[in-house]
Amino acid sequence: MVLDVIPLPDAQLQFDPHWLGPLEADALLDGLHRDVPWETHRIRIFGREVDSPRLSCWIGDPDARYRYSGTLFEPHPWPDALVPVRERLERTLDVAFNSVLANLYRDGTDAMGWHSDAEPELGPAPVIASISLGATRRFALKHRDDPARKLTLELPHGSLLVMSGATQRHYRHALPRTTRPIGPRINLTFRRIVTPSR
Numbered sequence: 053m054v055l056d057v058i059p060l061p062d063a064q065l066q067f068d069p070h071w072l073g074p075l076e077a078d079a080l081l082d083g084l085h086r087d088v089p090w091e092t093h094r095i096r097i098f099g100r101e102v103d104s105p106r107l108s109c110w111i112g113d114p115d116a117r118y119r120y121s122g123t124l125f126e127p128h129p130w131p132d133a134l135v136p137v138r139e140r141l142e143r144t145l146d147v148a149f150n151s152v153l154a155n156l157y158r159d160g161t162d163a164m165g166w167h168s169d170a171e172p173e174l175g176p177a178p179v180i181a182s183i184s185l186g187a188t189r190r191f192a193l194k195h196r197d198d199p200a201r202k203l204t205l206e207l208p209h210g211s212l213l214v215m216s217g218a219t220q221r222h223y224r225h226a227l228p229r230t231t232r233p234i235g236p237r238i239n240l241t242f243r244r245i246v247t248p249s250r
């Protein structure tokens with residue numbers, strides 16, 4: 053299967069707005085909303101520890117430990133609903149994903165600030181496969197050195213966005229708040245931990 057390439061200098065982006073069919077996406081949204089042990093992660097912003105404005109869960113193989121924003125996360129086991137999704141992603145992208153960060157944005161006030169997924173555990177050129185479920189939200193990318201290089205993308209229910217190559221090295225990304233009245237959204241970023249944290 054071929055994903056559409058989204059052109060952006062210094063980045064490598066592929067996108068399929070309908071990677072999951074609507075029924076499959078509905079079932080996954082409901083199942084994960086219900087079954088994932090959602091928790092509030094603490095993050096560090098300007099040296100201060102605060103609750104992140106969303107619910108999250110770090111899921112993965114037992115050795116896929118991950119240090120993120122100052123905290124070491126031991127993975128939760130894979131929920132049944134994610135097993136076929138992971139297998140299909142591995143076939144599509146030829147990457148052996150061993151973990152996924154699940155985020156639940158309860159409404160438009162939940163968000164994620166500017167960052168790159170450039171933790172050393174992920175290696176120098178990580179492939180990050182991002183599946184979106186539920187409410188469509190705007191995803192933004194901004195070049196570290198050249199603010200004119202930026203892009204926003206609407207990520208609909210069932211979509212797949214793949215960031216690879218030098219994307220994390222050169223760009224930050226964010227999921228901004230919105231004042232639109234909007235329902236919940238779940239995002240899954242599949243990752244491959246190359247060198248587990250200890």
Ligand SMILES: O=C(O)CCC(=O)C(=O)O
Pocket residue numbers: 153155164169182191207225226227239241
């Ligand atoms: O919710 C999104 O689309 C982005 C999530 C993200 O950037 C992350 O999990 O690192």
Ligand SMILES: [Fe+2]
Pocket residue numbers: 167168169225241
């Ligand atoms: Fe990210």
